Amino acid sequence: MNRLSRWYGESPLQLPLLAASFALAGYAGVRLLENDPWAVAVWFVGAALVHDLLLVPVYSLADVAAQKALGDRSRRTTMYVRVPAFLSGLLLLVWFPLITRARADHFALVTGHSGDAFLPRWLLLTAALFAASALWFVAVTFLAPASPWRQARRARREERARERERERQRRKETKERPPSDH
């Protein structure tokens, strides 16, 4: 028994659960595949494969590329690009048949709505998302008292002041040096 359970490898609850699940999935699956088994199976398995092997790598690489393009600043600025791009891309992913006007004429004929409104609306939403993100970036970077830009400016001023002070000190020392040291 011990050897058997080691060979099976999972908890004893799992096997009956999975058996019941596969039986139900089979009962529904036979009906799902009834009319066009190959095409439906391709859609079913293909949905998972397209997601895992195409969609995930594409958006992951796009994210890495954006970070590379932003260079040293990426840690601070990535989110200002990533968030609006993600939101806009999400809207496109869900509503691409309407946005790309894939069947705009059919849509208009059936519903009485124009099929042309969705692309401009998506473009305007995308513009608004990036504009809001840019405004936020400006506000956080330049306007807030604790913003990195203001802190950097303050640091530069203080550095220049310290530099001037050191310069004055050096001149003073040179002037007061005894002649024998020349």
Add this chain to the structure above:
Amino acid sequence: MGVLPRTLPDPWRSPLRGPRFTAVLGLVLLVGMTLLFVTGLLSYAAYNPNLAAVNDKTPGKGLLGFYLFSWPTDPHWLYRLTQGLHVTVGVALVPVLLAKLWSVVPKLFTLPPARSIGHALERLSLLLLVGGALFEFVTGILNVQLDYLFPGSFYPLHFYGAWVFISAFIVHAVLRVPQALRVLRERKAGLPETGELVPAKPAEPTVSRRGAFAMVGAGSLLLLVTTAGQSIGGVWRSTALLAPHGGADPGTGPGRFQINKTAAVAGIRTADTGEPWRLVVTGPKGAVHRLTRDDLLQLPQHTSALPIACVEGWSTDDQHWSGVRLRDLAALAGTDGDTDVFVESLQQHGAFRKAALRHNQVHDPRSLLALRVNGADLTLDHGYPARVIVPAAPGVLNTKWVARMTFGAL
């Protein structure tokens, strides 16, 4: 042959990944997917598929229809609510589903592919889970945009697909929810995060976990805000910028509200709807009445405020319909007014040009054969010369351009 390294270089470096991140998303989906499944089953029941073959697009359902019941007429907004939730919540869950799948994607590539028989079976079940979830989302989202790319009729694909999905979903929930709750308890107790999803060599974070959840939440919120208005109606319809039935209502005047199928696409010829049109009413004892539109207007007229609610998730606000009560027509046909009816349309195209209504729907005093809406004659796109309107019934059962009504037990 060179010696293989003991572990492959780990490409999964995002410090966001970990069992706690996955657990939170999983628990959101546990609630969300359950809601989608239940509202989906309700939608199938709302068609009264067991009443007549014309109402049933999945006649081979067998035991999967075990739960079916007579769809009620109260509250009159019932189908607006259940189907609005089904579609709107489904759309809003897209980013949660994508984030959940992203969080576990390294598991797809673990080697060896199976470490035991039990593990292999579980992975097969996960294929049904992930394939099923994506299949349901893709078919549903395409269908509401009228883009019928999928192989076959939407109804059987989405209904049987849902059962395949739920069979894997229940097992996954039973096996994983205790684990999800445990890892979240461990977080509360301040214990360090462990488990196979924690990256071995985490990269520098570019976003916190809280930030990632906020991003997913913002995605859901944006989809919700740009979709929900097509179900909520009123001023909110104008916020449904990308939903198929959002934005301004089509048409003008009293007939200005959402249209499921225009007369043009249904193949309605004006020759059929004009002067020669007759409504043929027949009863169980063979009585046949041929009524002109004027004859119908001479019968007692009643008014009901009822919405149109579509399986695609959109709905209209209550419209003010007036016409003849279905139960009055049933009485005219020689029944006691509490009987089923089989309705046929002039439509030449469309899966629901014939539909059956159950006796509780016929008997409801708000159920009408409507001749007018919002104080004017029906427009051609809304079913002129006469259409059925029944409280809480799915839109397609409210037959437009009615030509024949056959009363009697079906």
